[in-house]
Amino acid sequence: ESGKTVVLNLNGKTISGNWHKDNGAVIENNGTLTIVGGTISSTGDNGGSAVKNNGTLTIENATLNGARNANGSWPSYTVNNIGTMTAENTIITSYHGAVASYGDGAVVTLNDCTIDMAGIAGFTNHGIYTYNSGKVVVNGGIYANKATDQNATGASVINGTVEVNAGTFSG
Secondary structure (H helix, E strand, O other): OOOOEEEEEOOOOEEEEOOEOOOOEEEEEOOEEEEEOOEEEEOOOOEOEEEEEOOEEEEEOOEEEOOOOOOOOOOOOOEEEOOEEEEEOOEEEEOOEEEEEEOOOOEEEEEEEEEEEOOOOOOEEEEEEEEOOOEEEEEEEEEEEOOOOOEEEEEEEEOOEEEEEEEEEEO
16 A cells, blocks of 8 residues: 555465456555565466566565466566565566566666566567666576577667666576
């Protein structure tokens, strides 16, 4: 909720949701939220985001799983950010796009994270996507395309910024 501060310690547990991409996200933050440990998964075909951030979000030592592609379509990005987000030691899996940051002042900082673009052959997949003045800062980690015969990009930048200070990129 807007204006609220919440710490969610998942203690190794999983929160999952099965929403279509037009209907929402598993976690939507409009205040100040810290998520520690555990897994957040979007499980529906062409599902919504695991996390949508409109506020200030910190994620530590967690796993965020994106929804799968189905029927020739695609799901939302695993993380949709229009606020300020920092992820530490977090694994982000994607079947379409891992992290999208968009809008003036929208910033995602990834510190020693892993992005696994485990999409489906023939689909376009973006590890990092910025537009409309959004920004993503990469400080270490592993960024890999593990799908074969996939049109994947490490970063797509449309009127935004991706700053890479360290990290390993493959695939």
